[in-house]
Amino acid sequence: MTIGTIKEILEAEVVCGEESLDNEVFSACGSDMMSDVLAYVKNQAVLLTGLVNSQVVRTAEMMDMVCIVFVRSKKPTPEMIELAKDSSLVILTTPMRMYEACGKLYENGLRGESRHV
Amino acid sequence: MNESLTFHFDVDGTDFTSAGQASANVKRSLRQLGLAPDIIRQVSIAMYEGEINMVIHAGGGEADVTVFEDKIEIVLKDHGPGIKDIDLAMQEGYSTATDTVRSLGFGAGMGLPNMKRYTDEMHIETEVGKGTTIKMYVNLTD
């Protein structure tokens, strides 16, 4: 699935990274606990979250993710947008809630597949 | 590469927002060196967890990373409260993090176990009231 398709499915706005919407991603995860993302996630390219602070972007960066989706219309701070741009991350924001957003993506074929290293 | 490459960072313990800067810097430098993505990710995640720990548990500290021919060494040194019981701290789910830290997305008690999992070697030296030094190694050869 492309990031552009995610944007369509989630009726999302692009906050930054417009130029990367054609990039393909193969899995995603949803969490508000960055600790859990760091511990349990492997090779997920997309992070859906309701948490808004710089460490969300840092976590995605450390995990080599390519896209962050903020649910419930949450908006990242300018600082976070700068950090995201520095590491070529796409940021989307969707009005949907976490459960719905994850469900829609899963239903359309974007799977999870998290496991311990 | 005969001479080892070193990086030094002061980790600000008062600013949660800027935490992770050192790890992000190291990640970028390792990329420029052309190291394998898996190795870079191991180093980044282990160092980032350690850096976050220094900020949320120890009031900041110093990070030193050295790239040797056969391994990468990460040394995280702080002058925080120290760790009373290392075995306990190493258990998955054990955390003394405050609710504030949890509301920021951390404090699941997975950091130290994660650091161990992502590195080939990890040593913790700690003294209550004095501080903690964590050394981690990621091998570059099998």
Ligand SMILES: Nc1ncnc2c1ncn2[C@@H]1O[C@H](COP(=O)(O)OP(=O)(O)O)[C@@H](O)[C@H]1O
């Ligand atoms: N640098 C440190 N200084 C003092 N205590 C620490 C340090 N790092 C970890 N700890 C202690 O070990 C516990 C477990 O650490 P960790 O596994 O990273 O979980 P978390 O950070 O989510 O609490 C912490 O809650 C804290 O009590």
Ligand SMILES: [Mg+2]
């Ligand atoms: Mg931790």
